[in-house]
Amino acid sequence: MSVPQVAVRGEARLVVDPEIAAVVVTVTARARDRQTALERCRAGQAAVTAVLDAAGAAVEAVETAGLAVYPYRRDGGRDDSVASLTTSVTVARLDAVGELVVALGRLPDVAVSGPDWRLRPGSAVVERARLAAVQDAVHRARQYAAAVGARLTALLEISDVGLSGSSPRFAAPLAAMARFGSEELRLDLAPAPQEVLGAVEVRFAMSEPDQEVFGG
Template sequence: MSSPPPQVAVRGEARLVVDPEIATLAVTVTTRARDRQTALERCRAGQDAVAAVLAAAGASVEAVETAGLAVYPEERPGHAAGSAATVSSQVTVGRTDDVGELVVALGRLDGVTVSGPHWQLRPDSRVVEEARLAAVRDAVHRARQYAAAVGARLTALLEISDVGLSSAGPRFAAPVAALARFAAEELRLDLTPAPQEVLGAVEVRFAMSEPDREVFGG
């Protein structure tokens, strides 16, 4: 029985650093009143004001999702008992250059808190595919180097396993804005998008030709 051909197993890796494709903002409306009904009515009015700002942003805003709602009694020392209402939304902005302007517009609204932005790639970003394929190319390159080092060459692909992809997130901390209201009419915020790092890894096994015996002094 002939012995199986020698093999070489390698791990290929790739690290891509790219600009973010989207940003998300957390927008919270908080209102207080002597009774729950009024607190809720004011909260709805605050929501309408937020919706108007988001509508004015046009195609820059890709999605608005409700993240949480709370209505609760509130007692503060020196004040009559009352009620408070909050509603939080997650806003997805598809044009990162427009984030600063949108944050300022939302921050001018009374009773509105804006936090973020959180920079990220789209779930279906082509960068994910690029990282995966780059990892395969790295594995082939490494395997060829190892085979050549012993005087052999790759002859067949035996196995390829997707170790996975991961996002290392921003390389630098993303700026955070916690804003109440702005007075300056021409206020602008310069927000620098944080670069995104995507890591890809694969494990690949190849068959190779018999090594050159002279490499081992044989």
């Protein structure tokens, strides 16, 4: 005799503050010969490193993302050499992101993109989303079983559907300020809250339903 079962999908949606920010910094130098282009690129990168070092513990990780050296044909047919070095920066203190972006952006021959707001790899928020999805599945299954006069008796199967994340477009402004000589530059950055979606599929055995539920 088959055992009555109930299968449900549990879901959870958590919206939390970002934990880190990623900034990409690219130094590009152009010269008539490759050696000079590389030397200028190295000097530019040294300036970037000095800014990152000055940020102290606010900068969590610095990684070289790419190096390129290539010819560039100017108007008139003359070839120059271009050297480009890209660095990925992980910022641990969100209140320092704006000031750091301004400081990097004031350097010559430097392009800055970001910040990209993120959760840390292996963030505890991911585990919270998974567990909340399981709790939602149990709650739904109990409701369905109760609706037919039954109760849950055993867990038969649980399947991790997965997690996904996105960044909702709302946030409180984060002010950043830096001085350019006698001028003051202010950037208002808005850290985007992170949305983590968890889902599981769960199958339970349940007791025999109350036959009166099906009575006409």
